[in-house]
Amino acid sequence: MPAAIRPDLPLLYLKRGEDARLRGGHLWVFSNEVDTRRSPLTAFAPGDACRIADAAGEPLGAGYVNPASLIAARIVARETGAALDAALLQQRLQRALELRRRLYAEPWYRLLYGESDGVPGLTLDRFGDAIVAQATTAGIERLKPEVEAAVRAVLAPRAMFWKNDAGIRALEHLPLYAGLAFGEPATTVEVREAGLRFVIDPLGGQKTGWFYDQRANRDRFVRHVAGTRVLDVFCYLGGWGLRAAHAGAHGVLCVDTSQPALQRLRQAARDNGLDARVEVAQGDAFAVLRDLRAARERFDVAVVDPPAFVKRRKDLAEGRLAYRRVNAAVLRLLAPEGVLVSCSCSHHLSRDDLLAAIQAGARDAGRTLQVLESLQQGPDHPVHPAIPETAYLKGFLCRVVE
Secondary structure (H helix, E strand, O other): OOOOOOOOOOEEEEOOOOOHHHHOOOOEEEHHHEOOOOOOHHHOOOOOEEEEEOOOOOEEEEEEEOOOOOEEEEEEEOOOOOOOOHHHHHHHHHHHHHHHHHHOOOOEEEEEEHHHHOOOOEEEEEEOOEEEEEEOOHHHHHOHHHHHHHHHHHHOOOEEEEEEOOHHHHHHOOOOEEEEEEEOOOOOEEEEEOOEEEEEOOOOOOOOOOOHHHHHHHHHHHHHOOOOEEEEEOOOOOHHHHHHHHOOOOEEEEEEOOHHHHHHHHHHHHHOOOHHHEEEEEOOHHHHHHHHHHOOOOEEEEEEOOOOOOOOHHHHHHHHHHHHHHHHHHHOOEEEEEEEEEEEOOOOOOHHHHHHHHHHHHHHHOOEEEEEEEEEOOOOOOOOOOOHHHOOOEEEEEEEEO
């Protein structure tokens, strides 16, 4: 049966004074904001639909609950009589699709981005006629059949996959798995970007398989690479490095720990006629960078795009140091007037923190930098102005000056 939010569903009451953030547009209710005397969280099962009200009983919206999570509830609709069903999901998906069709000429993009597109806990990436979905909350886990029905109705793709193996699901006490939702089974799907073709693994790759959030930043970056030697650290499938080779870099070195990722990168280089200009180095990034310095290697352009070094707030000090160290190591390899792209996807690391880490790394390396551009996630990852958590990606395009 479709899950629906009806006016007769139970109320989740907030404590007095805990409604201002929600009235300002945020969609999350934290467990310590709930009046558990009036609405015990233990009365709800993970993913249960509910209405949310302030201490005076004034309705704030409708959504779903997870009593086992720090984020105890998420608002999906401001209308408390809204139905959280395939029809609502279809409407939100259609609205998201209209934006992406205005932005992109081809069907390769993040199709739906959670809270920013009105469906907290759900990510959909589009790869031509295939969809890779990720549910990160108990509410969306319960709504998987409705999500699949909405995707069928709006797009009718050849296949849809669930890539539900993100560590964040542990916060909602959800199992980790990946598998086919419907359609034709496939071990690979195709990505196209800037005239290049990449092949990804929809079930075994990182995240949902491709990092669409950096596409606009790669578009900016390639203006600096013609005739240069480029270093791509934490390269994954070579989005930065192969774009550089395609844009005229005479040599590219791609570094990653994952042998399967580097094998796919090599194949993409061959498929796109770039293999003569692309080399790979498999290993820990810090060790590879140390070896490159010992060998007196030099690069004109470098990209540092690591996985999140700060996964929890308590890891912030250690993470700042890691960003400082990796930027210092890369800057020691850059030629005078070299260009550095340095990024972070760590939500808990602020933009100012990242810039401070880059500058500290520059001091350690004895280099002076100019910031040419500030980078953020692309428009298929729109930022919700009331939810800072949706603005997770930050970066800087810098120039070394002597």
